[in-house]
Amino acid sequence: xxxxxxxxxxxxxxxxxxxxxNYEPAExxxxxxxxxxxxxxxxxxxxxxxxxxxxxxxxxxxxxxKILSPEKTVLIPRPDAGCALADxxxxxxxxxxxxAHPGAPFVVYVNSSAATKAExxxxxxxxxxxxxxxxxxxxxxxxxxxxxxxxxxxxxxPEKTVITVPEDGGCPVHHKVTVEEVEAAxxxxxxxxxxxxxxxxxxxxxxxxxxxxxxxxxxxxxxxKEWIIVTECGILHPLKKHYPETIFHGIEAxxxxxxxxxxxxxxxxxxxxxxxxxxxxxxxxxxxxxxERMIEASA
Ligand code: 13P
Ligand code: SF4
Numbered sequence: 056x057x058x059x060x061x062x063x064x065x066x067x068x069x070x071x072x073x074x075x076x077n078y079e080p081a082e083x084x085x086x087x088x089x090x091x092x093x094x095x096x097x098x099x100x101x102x103x104x105x106x107x108x109x110x111x112x113x114x115x116x117x118x119x120x121k122i123l124s125p126e127k128t129v130l131i132p133r134p135d136a137g138c139a140l141a142d143x144x145x146x147x148x149x150x151x152x153x154x155a156h157p158g159a160p161f162v163v164y165v166n167s168s169a170a171t172k173a174e175x176x177x178x179x180x181x182x183x184x185x186x187x188x189x190x191x192x193x194x195x196x197x198x199x200x201x202x203x204x205x206x207x208x209x210x211x212x213p214e215k216t217v218i219t220v221p222e223d224g225g226c227p228v229h230h231k232v233t234v235e236e237v238e239a240a241x242x243x244x245x246x247x248x249x250x251x252x253x254x255x256x257x258x259x260x261x262x263x264x265x266x267x268x269x270x271x272x273x274x275x276x277x278x279x280k281e282w283i284i285v286t287e288c289g290i291l292h293p294l295k296k297h298y299p300e301t302i303f304h305g306i307e308a309x310x311x312x313x314x315x316x317x318x319x320x321x322x323x324x325x326x327x328x329x330x331x332x333x334x335x336x337x338x339x340x341x342x343x344x345x346x347e348r349m350i351e352a353s354a
Pocket of ligand 1: 077091092093094166180181182226252254267268269270
């Protein structure tokens with residue numbers, strides 16, 4: 056069977072929109088209606104008028120789509136695609152931090168569960184974290200679970216006090232990238248510009264020329280001829296597609312969860328309408344307020 060052709064046929068027949076994250080395998084990105092970063096996928100999920108949304112990414116992305124479009128059927132071909140960062144902040148940790156810092160709003164990275172978002176005041180993504188924090192009237196904010204993204208926010212919004220919860224949360228895929236690796240790549244490709252994701256450590260951020268979300272990379276990496284891309288390797292596929300004349304060098308960083316979905320999984324999910332994402336109403340209603348507040352703050 057030609058899975059790609061069957062997937063496109065089924066998507067049309069079932070009025071389904073296929074939304075794919077920039078880290079997914081190339082063949083999954085190639086059958087998408089829309090590819091994007093976390094913020095772009097959330098926005099499109101909210102605006103879409105299809106009956107069904109199929110989210111090819113990790114579970115929190117599918118939950119976010121369901122929360123924003125509760126009337127739609129949301130499917131994820133691999134419900135076991137989690138996020139090691141999202142697991143690091145529980146609803147209890149948010150409640151404890153808020154009790155310890157009365158009056159401080161909690162800004163939660165979208166890489167978190169729906170139940171955790173439901174306890175927070177506003178969400179953010181790597182594309183809008185600084186804007187979201189800047190938009191708040193309070194001088195002190197709680198921020199989690201990514202301490203590296205928090206460090207980047209602190210640098211860009213120095214007028215605020217940003218307290219990280221937990222103190223040392225981070226994405227294992229990005230956090231393990233070292234300055235030595237970045238410097239070795241620079242030595243090998245001296246004409247390349249280095250761009251890293253803000254989930255990388257502050258030292259790697261310091262060693263880079265530019266910092267941004269995966270969507271920011273796609274929008275901005277056409278300007279120079281040669282790049283060293285410091286984030287999950289899946290991003291190289293859309294970059295090469297957008298800028299066929301440009302040279303891209305990756306580093307070794309693979310998110311296993313982003314590599315789980317196969318064309319067969321996607322076909323079966325669409326065909327059988329299985330792997331539906333359900334978010335409890337009370338949690339969804341509360342989390343929606345935090346996500347919609349983010350969308351307004353970064354409009
Ligand atoms: P983006 O929002 O930049 O696509 O990042 C999502 C993510 O999971 C990064 O590890
Ligand atoms: Fe989560 Fe890191 Fe994978 Fe992104 S790369 S989905 S933050 S584990």
